[in-house]
Amino acid sequence: MSKGSRIFTKNINGLLSLIYPRPCLICQSELPENQNHFCFLCLENLHFTDFEKYKESTSADELFWGRVKIQHVYSCLFFEKGNSTQQILHTIKYKEGKDLGVYMGELIGKRIKDNENYKSIDALIPIPLHSKKGFVRGYNQSMVIAQGLSNILEIPIINAVKRKNHHESQTKKNRFERWDNVKSVFAADQDKLKGYKHVAIVDDVLTTGSTLESAARSIKNVKPDQDISLLTVAIAK
Ligand SMILES: [Zn+2]
Structure with missing residues (x-):
């Protein structure tokens, strides 16, 4: 950007903020023109897990022990009812939170970029949305978070995991089969995984881990030796 247009942009931003x-x-105070979404103080006081600093396994890693082999699980913020993380997740999910989703993805990306555990990740896979929900909101929150991650980590987003359609997964099943089906709502595309050694599945929040487990299993089904990590904005405390 030229100096002239930089000054022009700066003035326009200043004018717009007036x-x-x-x-x-979080606190509703007016943002300085160079800050987005959070003021300095609220940004500093987000409930960071600091998982990127752990040498040992985290509560996020341990959640998947004995379920499915995951390389590393990273969640950026602790989520508790009523805390600022809940506000962030709610905004990304239900409001005009597309920009915030990208911003949070970039925040995660910056924290893990030079971390040994995540260095080898070479592609991002957003958890696909129920098509009905995506239609109402207009976007998939996992996709916008993945977009932010992709901006910082400079790796591609691949849509290698799809949701099986409702008809396929729910009709004419007995109770056991229906329960079993909850575990396999996803199907992975082997071709799209080709050439990637270590993929990361991206979601907004980690609670029981059943969605991420199911998505990871669908990948292992078609490519058993695929390394998989999980990246989420938040983990329930
Ligand atoms: Zn604030």
Whole structure:
């Protein structure tokens, strides 16, 4: 950008913030023009897990022990009812939170970029949405988070996991089969995984881990030696 257009952009942003003051998502105080979504103080006080600093396994890693082999599980923030993380997740999921989703993906990306555990990740796989929900909201929150990650880590997003359609997964099943089916709502595409050694599945929040487990299993079904990590904005405390 030239100096002239930089000054122009700066002035326009300054002018816009006079007309449309942008509040901090957490404390509602007016944001300085060079800050997005959070003021400095609220950004500093987000409930960071600091999992990237752990040498030993984290509570996120341990959640998957004995279920499916996962290389590393990273969640950026602790989620508790009523805390700022809940506000962030809610905004990404139900409101006009596309920009915030990308921003949170970039925040995760910056924290893990030079970390040994995540260095070998070479592709991102967003958890696909129920098509009905995506239609209402207009976007998939996992996809926008993956977009932010992709911006920082400079690796591609591949849609290698799909949701099986409702008809396929629910009709004419007995109770046991229906229960079993909850575990396999996803199907992976072997061709799209080709050439990638270590993929990361991306989701907004980690609670029981059943969705991520199911997605990881669908990948292992078609490519048993695929290394898989999981990246989420938040983990339930
Ligand atoms: Zn604030």
